[in-house]
Amino acid sequence: MAELDPDREHDASCAPLSAYASGMAGGTENPLGARALYLYRDGEDTYFRLHGTNEPDTIGTAVSSGCIRLVNQDIIDLYNRVPVGAPVVVLQT
Numbered sequence: 001m002a003e004l005d006p007d008r009e010h011d012a013s014c015a016p017l018s019a020y021a022s023g024m025a026g027g028t029e030n031p032l033g034a035r036a037l038y039l040y041r042d043g044e045d046t047y048f049r050l051h052g053t054n055e056p057d058t059i060g061t062a063v064s065s066g067c068i069r070l071v072n073q074d075i076i077d078l079y080n081r082v083p084v085g086a087p088v089v090v091l092q093t
Contacts (some may be wrong), residue, residue, distance in 0.1 A: 034072040
């Protein structure tokens with residue numbers, strides 16, 4: 001779930017995001033799809049995400065930096081099977 005940092009000052013461009021300050025449920029309206037796995041290293045956010053998408057045509061394309069998109073049924077399956085803290089290896093081609 002994506003969350004706004006309450007301690008960070010936000011400019012006017014963040015105003016439309018205020019509705020999501022407590023996060024946004026996964027689903028067809030969420031750009032991160034049905035689920036999102038946030039990857040951390042030594043307690044620090046790596047900004048890599050494994051997530052579903054509501055735009056499956058973007059899978060396999062360079063749309064963002066740090067996101068690995070899957071079809072929603074696959075990220076739901078992965079989310080249900082992988083425990084928190086499981087090692088993840090990201091290889092760049």
